[in-house]
Amino acid sequence: MSEYSHVIKGALKLKTESKIMKPQSRRSKKHKKHALKSHEKNDPNVEIIEEKNEPKITKTAAEVEFEKKKEKRMMERILTKAEKSHKQRIMEFNEHLNSMSEHFDIPKVSWTK
Numbered sequence: 001m002s003e004y005s006h007v008i009k010g011a012l013k014l015k016t017e018s019k020i021m022k023p024q025s026r027r028s029k030k031h032k033k034h035a036l037k038s039h040e041k042n043d044p045n046v047e048i049i050e051e052k053n054e055p056k057i058t059k060t061a062a063e064v065e066f067e068k069k070k071e072k073r074m075m076e077r078i079l080t081k082a083e084k085s086h087k088q089r090i091m092e093f094n095e096h097l098n099s100m101s102e103h104f105d106i107p108k109v110s111w112t113k
Helices: 029-042 046-053 061-083 086-099
Strands: none
């Protein structure tokens, strides 16, 4: 027998094709859900206790202040954009372009004459 006789021949099977999954823990999620439901039937206060165990995320004073200022800046931007209609903005832009001199309109400056 050859050393390669026990090798599986064929195309390489990737995880997505062969549905290879990582090994599950001994208790699956179904068992956990079932256990929670049975506890809830016996004691309705279990759900409240579990929610209290989760840590609450509190923001620092600096984070709260930053959020307020960010919201304020966003509202100012919205209000400034809402002041003018699209037509008014186009008119102002066209006036600005008309007031600018174009590079080919500037007369040549000669040092020799």
